Amino acid sequence: xxxxxxxxxxxxxxxxxxxxxxxxxxxxxxxxxxxxxxxxxxxxxxxxxxxxxxxxxxxxxxxxxxxxxxxxxxxxxxxxxxxxxxxxxxxxxxxxxxxxxxxxxxxxxxxxxxxxxxxxxxxxxxxxxxxxxxxxxxxxxxxxxxxxxxxxxxxxxxxxxxxxxxxxxxxxxxxxxxxxxxxxxxxxxxxxxxxxxxxxxxxxxxxxxxxxxxxxxxxxxxxxxxxxxxxxxxxxxxxxxxxxxxxxxxxxxxxxxxxxxxxxxxxxxxxxxxxxxxxxxxxxxxxxxxx
Numbered sequence: 707x708x709x710x711x712x713x714x715x716x717x718x719x720x721x722x723x724x725x726x727x728x729x730x731x732x733x734x735x736x737x738x739x740x741x742x743x744x745x746x747x748x749x750x751x752x753x754x755x756x757x758x759x760x761x762x763x764x765x766x767x768x769x770x771x772x773x774x775x776x777x778x779x780x781x782x783x784x785x786x787x788x789x790x791x792x793x794x795x796x797x798x799x800x801x802x803x804x805x806x807x808x809x810x811x812x813x814x815x816x817x818x819x820x821x822x823x824x825x826x827x828x829x830x831x832x833x834x835x836x837x838x839x840x841x842x843x844x845x846x847x848x849x850x851x852x853x854x855x856x857x858x859x860x861x862x863x864x865x866x867x868x869x870x871x872x873x874x875x876x877x878x879x880x881x882x883x884x885x886x887x888x889x890x891x892x893x894x895x896x897x898x899x900x901x902x903x904x905x906x907x908x909x910x911x912x913x914x915x916x917x918x919x920x921x922x923x924x925x926x927x928x929x930x931x932x933x934x935x936x937x938x939x940x941x942x943x944x945x946x947x948x949x950x951x952x953x954x955x956x957x958x959x960x961x962x963x964x965x966x967x968x969x970x971x972x973x974x975x976x977x978x979x980x981x982x983x984x985x986x987x988x989x990x991x992x993x994x995x996x997x
Contacts, residue, residue, distance in 0.1 A: 709781060711745040712774040714738050715753060719771050722761045790986035798827035799988045802838040802850035804908070805933035806871075807974065810952035811851070819991050826987045834907035839863070842979055848988035851995075853908040854973040865975040866996050873912070873970040875963045876954045878943040889966035893920040899945035901936050902929035908972065913948045916970055 717727035718738070728735040746752050751766035763771065803812055808830065816828060831841065835853040842850050843861040856863060875895070877884050885894045895917060902924070903910040917924045927945040933953065940947050941959040948970065954962040976995050978984045984992065 707745065707748060708741075709777075711741050712777055714741050715745060715767075715770065716774050716778060718742060718754065718761065719763055719767065719774075724761065793986045794823050794826065794990060796825045797985065797987045798829055799985070799991050800829045800831070800846065800848045801988075801991065802831040802833060802841055802847045802852075804835055804838070804851060804853065804974070805832055806950040806953045807851045808832050809933075810950070811869075811974075815991075815995055819994055823987065823990065834903070834909075836908060836911075837906045839977075842977060845979070845982070848984045849976060849978050849992060849995075851974055852977050853912075854975050862980040863977045864980045865977045866992075867973055867975045868995065870971055870973045872951045873909075873948050873965060873972065874951045874954045875946050875965060876937065876940050876949050876957070876960045877946045877963065878941055879959050879961045881943050883961060884946050884963060889964050891967045892916045892965060892970070893922075895924060895946070895948075896920070896922045898925075899927040900924050901931070901939045901945040901947045902926045903936055903947075904930045904932065909948060909950075912970065912972060 713731060714727065714733070717730045718724060721727045721730060724739055724742075725735050728738040731738070742753065749766065749770070752764050753767035753770060755762045755764055812830075816830075819826070820828065831838070831847060833841070836857060838847065838850040838852050839856065839860050841847045842852075842863060851868070852865075854865065854867065856865070875884060875890050875898075884890060884898050900913075902913070914924060928939050931939060933949075936947050937949070937953075937957065937960065939945070941957075948965075950972070951962070954960060976992060978988070978992070983989075
């Protein structure tokens with residue numbers, strides 16, 4: 707019994723017509739008929755009743771049909787699994803990440819992934835968490851490192867929490883420390899001019915919400931920048947900014963001050979669309995990130 711014979715048999719069983727079945731499997735009708743007859747000889751039973759040109763399954767054909775379908779489905783699954791394994795030698799992963807993740811967590815992870823799978827192209831989109839959620843929703847990304855909780859309007863995403871990071875206040879090392887030195891409270895930011903990220907950055911939303919919870923609106927000297935621009939403006943003395951601790955520490959020309967009282971924190975998660983399984987290569991990157 708050959709795989710091709712089962713393929714032809716299922717095509718005839720589903721179309722109930724030899725010519726249409728031959729067209730469906732892209733083979734000449736005489737060849738298909740010969741293979742069906744060869745299958746019947748091997749099994750020792752007729753599979754189709756051909757009375758008056760009408761094609762119908764015999765009892766033997768009815769018994770074989772679900773088994774043939776299962777064999778073909780298993781073969782297709784095996785082919786897909788092998789092809790997915792082959793994708794780890796070539797292909798791409800589209801990963802979105804917040805700027806702090808791009809400078810903090812990702813370099814070592816991507817180095818390990820690239821060493822294991824040098825044929826996989828890594829496409830990185832650096833943006834704010836809200837923007838990344840939208841990119842995931844429209845299918846432009848396979849995976850994204852985003853900030854929890856998800857906004858109410860977010861699409862159905864599967865998320866795995868990776869880490870929780872503290873936020874700190876960064877200021878110019880050439881100017882006096884904000885608040886006179888030591889730890890700062892969120893309420894102390896009332897008297898500090900601030901450099902603020904553009905709309906779409908979770909850090910903007912989080913900082914503004916924390917200030918409003920203390921009863922004031924933050925005063926911006928500059929707003930609308932990306933991470934590197936914001937840090938540059940702070941270094942130049944234009945104001946302070948709230949950033950993840952991993953971004954602020956060790957930056958030349960910047961001072962980091964922890965937030966006291968109810969410190970600000972954010973949770974980073976790896977996300978992908980729930981209704982679409984990530985490609986094999988993306989699943990391997992996810993395994994490295996989560997593991």
